[in-house]
Amino acid sequence: MFIKSRVTSLLLPLGCTLLLACSPQQAQPPSGITTLTTLYNFDHGDLPDALKITHGSVESTEKSGNGQAKITLHSKSHHSASFTLRPYSPWQWNSMGEFAFALDISNPSGQSTQLYATATDAKGHVHNRSFVVPAHSSNTYYMELRGADLSTDSGLRANPKQWQSSAAPMIWRHGTKQLDLAAINEISFTVRGLLEDKTLIIDNAQLVRANQIDPHYLTGLIDKFGQNAKQNSEYHVASKAQLIADKKAERRTLAQGSLTDRSTFSGWKDGPKLQASGYFRVAKYQNKWTLVDPEGYLFFSNGIANVRMANTSTLTGYDFDHSLIQPRSGNELTPEDSQGLNRVPDTAIKSRKVASELRADLFTWLPDYHEPLGKHYGYRRSVHSGPLTQGESYSFYRANLERKYATETQPDFMQQWRDTTVDRMLNWGFTSFGNWLDPDFYQLDRIPYFANGWIIGDFKTVSSGNDYWSPLPDPFDPEFAKRADITLKRVAKEVNNSPWCIGVFIDNEKSWGSESSLEARYGIALNTLSLPDGDSPTKARFTQWLADKYSNIESLNSAWNSNYPHWDSIVQGVQLNELNASVIADLSALTEIYASEYFRVVNAAVKRHLPNHLYMGARFADWGMTPEVRAAAAKYADVISYNYYKEGLDSDFWAFLDQLDKPAIIGEFHIGATDSGLFNPGLVHAQSQQDRATMYTAYMNSVIDNPYFVGAHWFQYLDSPVSGRAYDGENYNVGFVTVADRPYTPLVNAARTVNSELYPKRFK
Structure with a gap:
């Protein structure tokens, strides 16, 4: 005591x-x-x-x-x-x-x-x-x-x-x-x-x-390979010759092939065989949700997300005459941060100038535009955060791929990279890719994948009060359904009815609200109710629902303990400050009405254009979802997706799965450490690369043991740029490979072990 x-x-x-x-x-x-x-x-x-x-x-x-x-x-x-x-x-x-x-x-x-x-x-x-x-x-x-x-x-x-x-x-x-x-x-x-x-x-x-600080802590940080110039690690490379030696050595390992208990589509060949549909589907087997591959074998999706070039570039601190840069189009189907390099036109290069000395001083080397490696420059016309609102970018990873894979006899280094990447996935025991895969992989017919799309356009929006990435779409605006249809039509063209496509993710980590307070949970309803009906189709739908429930303003005032003089007060918009039980019940209903319309519209577009593929939802962030929104997703998504950055699936947080009883999937998780040479380990910290491997194993086992989950996807394939990705500065050690395309051996070995035991452990 x-x-x-x-x-x-x-x-x-x-x-x-x-x-x-x-x-x-x-x-x-x-x-x-x-x-x-x-x-x-x-x-x-x-x-x-x-x-x-x-x-x-x-x-x-x-x-x-x-x-x-x-x-x-x-x-x-x-x-x-x-x-x-x-x-x-x-x-x-x-x-x-x-x-x-x-x-x-x-x-x-x-x-x-x-x-x-x-x-x-x-x-x-x-x-x-x-x-x-x-x-x-x-x-x-x-x-x-x-x-x-x-x-x-x-x-x-x-x-x-x-x-x-x-x-x-x-x-x-x-x-x-x-x-x-x-x-x-x-x-x-x-x-x-x-x-x-x-x-x-x-x-x-x-x-x-x-007692003393380093006045040059932000100067000369990045070497010519995009690595930390001030901190060495065992994964650093010092020359192009070392990259080429890596390639030759790894090819001998990858030639060993994949695990022998896998079906054509990476299902469990040694396990029970259910009814085959020719495409992926969901089913319950022994009281556990599961995916079923096109041949009828049980399937668990363990994969790596974000295998593409879109997020590999970093802002250099340079910019150009903006009048020479083509502005963004309102008809784009992909957000700029999910696009490729978007190189500036040659006519703009002569106007290149330093826009941020701090950013420009981060680098010890940048190529001339006319050098061979100058082809890896890009441009961002908008960013989420940082000292610049737009500017030049450079992809060190892409440059390293050219150094490593391009030869006189095989100049297409990107095809070499794609082939090596699939070889790695199969050799490491993964059963699929995760979200945000470059569509150039879609027709390789070697490993299952998920397609992805974004619904962007000139439709109206609403707010939850915390629009971290962007405001929420107004699904009652007819323009939203139009843009959803256009997006899914494009995705369907890319997939081309391939049986290797498991399903499609649409949108990501929207700020639906949180359970931290009543105001946060019902922010969509509260903020939308403050708008005039004429400005917001969702608000007009809310007003209609309230009118159907309360025949007159007196009935509403009695329930809400309010004193609005006439119904036009609701039409013009109201600010709710006192949240009694009746108000809370109505806010809950309105939130689900909003979310249900979003998922209904998207699901309809998915089923119209990709009828043989699963709708995987919008990948909820654990900080941005509420019971009402999850219930709405459960009505329309074939699988509900969650991004969950913690050490594993703790029972307290995930108790709601029992109520939904729907198949679920982890869309993103990762673990990082600073011994990699990056300054930020990521959202979940480990003390070392070996500790990353240990924690990866524990996380995956917590997912595999959960009867509702049908998969988990690590985010992401490669580390963030050491100097921060162009869109928002993320500089995380979250890759299975470094910026020099070198695999992290402890993490790879842990994945091999987990994947070799995957199916017997899941369906024991």
């Missing part, structure tokens, strides 16, 4: 608040860091009341006479668990210079732990970061809260380390970089979506500053 000690709050001349346990002891900081003040330590069994635990436990412990807090987080039976430092009154850090919050963390277990760190100010703004605590490790982890890096928009999702210190930075995720430092309410650390409980030991919550 431990003794809780009340913590004393002292106001310092600096303007920060010093919170000390009963017996404060200054800790020895890691190299390169100076401690400004200690907020908490845990000496002599003292645990401050400010330490709050959610779904876990804490006890006092001691090491070498130094008190610590041992925290166990029970995320196995809960989707998330956390520990939080919350003072009695907000911390006042506005008078500090450049500084960071730091915490000593030890991990005594044999598995790494990813933590999501969030600082929240009194205005409700949040500053989100994440980091990994390696197995059997101890270190200091810091969250920079004031510094030049926070106001530097490099166009990278996470910048390289600027502090010259042995302490580890928490990696920026999202939120507000510039918090109100005059009133910080709390700093929390959370684990999410874990497959087992986690134990950590914490000590010395402090404010610290760097």
Whole structure:
């Protein structure tokens, strides 16, 4: 049993608040860091009341006479668990210079732990970061809260380390970089979506500053192969000759072929055979949902997504005279970030100029446009985020493919790459590709795949209040159905009724809403109800539904506890502030009406143009879906798709599958580490390439063991550009291969093992 000690709050001349346990002891900081003040330590069994635990436990412990807090987080039976430092009154850090919050963390277990760190100010703004605590490790982890890096928009999702210190930075995720430092309410650390409980030991919550920073941390980062020029790894290449040697060595391995228990279409040849339809379908077998291949064999889709050139380019910091660039067309069927390089016309090249010195200085080499490797330049007419709104791009990966595969006798390096890629998939044991496959693979007839399409066009939109990628379409606008039909007609032409096509994904990660609050859950309905009927077909449909339910305005006012003078108030748009039970029930119904129309329209287009193929839904992000939207998808999608970036499928989050009882598939997941030379591991952190392999195995086994899932797709085939992909700066170690097209051996070996046991484990 431990003794809780009340913590004393002292106001310092600096303007920060010093919170000390009963017996404060200054800790020895890691190299390169100076401690400004200690907020908490845990000496002599003292645990401050400010330490709050959610779904876990804490006890006092001691090491070498130094008190610590041992925290166990029970995320196995809960989707998330956390520990939080919350003072009695907000911390006042506005008078500090450049500084960071730091915490000593030890991990005594044999598995790494990813933590999501969030600082929240009194205005409700949040500053989100994440980091990994390696197995059997101890270190200091810091969250920079004031510094030049926070106001530097490099166009990278996470910048390289600027502090010259042995302490580890928490990696920026999202939120507000510039918090109100005059009133910080709390700093929390959370684990999410874990497959087992986690134990950590914490000590010395402090404010610290760097003794020295690297003024050139954003200069000369990228070498001529697109690799990190400042950090070597065993996967780096130093020459074209090394790339060619890789190709020759790998060909000997790939010649060994694929697993022997596979049917023509990669189904389970050694398992039971169901009715064959000539195309892929879904069925229940022994109370488990499954895909069935065209020959009738049980099929589980394990594959890799985003095998294409579209997201391989990075912004160079150069631009051209915009009058010489062809503008985007309103009739495009594919968003620009999913298109190819889109090279500028030759007439524009002479106008090339530096548009961002910061971006241009990232590179140690870029080719001349007239050099052979100059053909890998492209252009982005719009981007999601970063210091530029448009500009020149370059694909180092594509350039490396030419260096590696092009010969005088076989100059078509892209065909060599496609053949090698399929050989890899089969040799590594994968049964299919995932989403976002280059259509040039569609007619190779060697491995099953999924087609994809986007519905874009000049139709009206609605908002959930958090339109991360873009606003939502208005499915009641006739233009939306028209564009859906055009899109699916194009996809059907690409597929050409191929039995190798399992199904089609349409759209991706739309911001349908979340269950974080009532306002977030019903944002589509709330925002749409505020619009005039004449401006929004969806709003007009909502008004009609309300009129059908409530015969007059008095009935609606009685149910909603409102006082609208006449029905025209609803027609012109209303702002709902009080959400009583009747309002919530109506918002729920309206949300499902909206989502049902979206999925109905898309499903109709799929079945009209691809009647023999499965409709795979819109790939829900776990942060952007609600029960109403999932229920709507269940009515029309053959398989419901989810992108889920966690360590595995925890039972708490996925309990809703029992209610839907529909086949499901993971559209995206990944795990990354910074020993690759990339500055950002991705959305799920591992401590090393070997740890990636271990975590991959655990994730896949959690999917294979779930009776509702019929597959899982890793995102993506290759790492993001080290300098960030052109569209939004993602610079993640998420590939099975590097920018130099070198496979990550531990991950490949893990996939081979999982895939060799796939069917017996799934259908045991």
